[in-house]
Amino acid sequence: MKIAISGKGGVGKTTIMALIAEQLKRDGNEVLIIDADPSPHMAQTIGVKDPGAIVPIAEMKTLLQERSGKTEGSPFYNINPQVDDLLSRYMVEDNGLKLMVLGAIEGGNKGCACAESTVLKRMLTKLLLSPTQFALLDMEAGVEHLGRGTIAGVDHLLTVVIPAKSSIRTALKVKKLAEEVGIKSVNFVGNKVIDKEDEEFLTEGLGVKPIAFFPDNPAISKAERKGQPVIGQLDAVQDQVKGLLKALL
Ligand SMILES: Nc1ncnc2c1ncn2[C@@H]1O[C@H](COP(=O)(O)OP(=O)(O)O)[C@@H](O)[C@H]1O
Numbered sequence: 001m002k003i004a005i006s007g008k009g010g011v012g013k014t015t016i017m018a019l020i021a022e023q024l025k026r027d028g029n030e031v032l033i034i035d036a037d038p039s040p041h042m043a044q045t046i047g048v049k050d051p052g053a054i055v056p057i058a059e060m061k062t063l064l065q066e067r068s069g070k071t072e073g074s075p076f077y078n079i080n081p082q083v084d085d086l087l088s089r090y091m092v093e094d095n096g097l098k099l100m101v102l103g104a105i106e107g108g109n110k111g112c113a114c115a116e117s118t119v120l121k122r123m124l125t126k127l128l129l130s131p132t133q134f135a136l137l138d139m140e141a142g143v144e145h146l147g148r149g150t151i152a153g154v155d156h157l158l159t160v161v162i163p164a165k166s167s168i169r170t171a172l173k174v175k176k177l178a179e180e181v182g183i184k185s186v187n188f189v190g191n192k193v194i195d196k197e198d199e200e201f202l203t204e205g206l207g208v209k210p211i212a213f214f215p216d217n218p219a220i221s222k223a224e225r226k227g228q229p230v231i232g233q234l235d236a237v238q239d240q241v242k243g244l245l246k247a248l249l
């Protein structure tokens with residue numbers, strides 16, 4: 001199962017993905033997280049002991065160029081770059097979770113992450129998973145990857161949304177784009193929800209009820225501030241995480 005997450009910056013994508021990862025692990029599954037945010041933060045969020053030691057795939061320029069098949073001056077890409085070995089070579093494992101960091105988009109093509117996008121797309125489409133293997137993709141806002149069809153190969157897209165009009169607007173835009181690229185399962189997840197009124201505001205604004213509502217929990221933001229892994233807070237929101245997974249699977 002491949003699950004991607006999107007939503008406006010700061011809504012809680014990385015937090016919720018980390019909690020999902022931990023729950024899936026506790027349920028006995030094998031979990032690979034792919035951090036595709038240009039300012040990656042998943043390693044800290046899941047408590048990888050030495051995040052500085054992780055080599056982001058984006059830093060391996062030559063390798064990326066080879067894998068995406070882009071040759072100097074040519075706008076075309078190979079149809080089938082090999083990516084299998086990337087998974088085993090550039091993965092770290094800690095706390096029973098596997099993590100791969102895609103890394104930052106840099107200079108050159110002025111913000112075009114074409115090579116990274118192509119590699120990620122291949123990885124997502126070529127990755128064959130058994131029912132107990134999960135690939136979780138954490139991204140930035142996600143609109144960019146959706147626009148390029150990078151994540152068209154995922155089974156589920158979760159769109160995190162907080163009770164704010166701007167967040168709802170982004171979520172609706174994400175849903176539309178996701179459906180356009182053919183992602184069959186697109187669901188909203190409410191986060192930083194304080195009361196019933198917040199839940200109703202979200203349901204009304206989105207036109208459909210989110211599959212889970214996560215409470216605004218100071219223990220979560222405090223853990224982040226102290227640099228503590230958020231997965232230590234799973235017990236506080238385990239019902240929500242389990243409910244989300246049940247709705248999804
Ligand atoms: N349910 C929640 N309750 C309290 N704080 C939260 C919650 N979810 C996320 N946060 C906090 O919000 C901030 C942004 O979360 P993060 O997961 O990094 O967002 P994103 O990945 O969408 O940019 C972090 O400080 C995080 O601890």
Ligand SMILES: [Mg+2]
Binds near residue numbers: 014
């Ligand atoms: Mg994030």
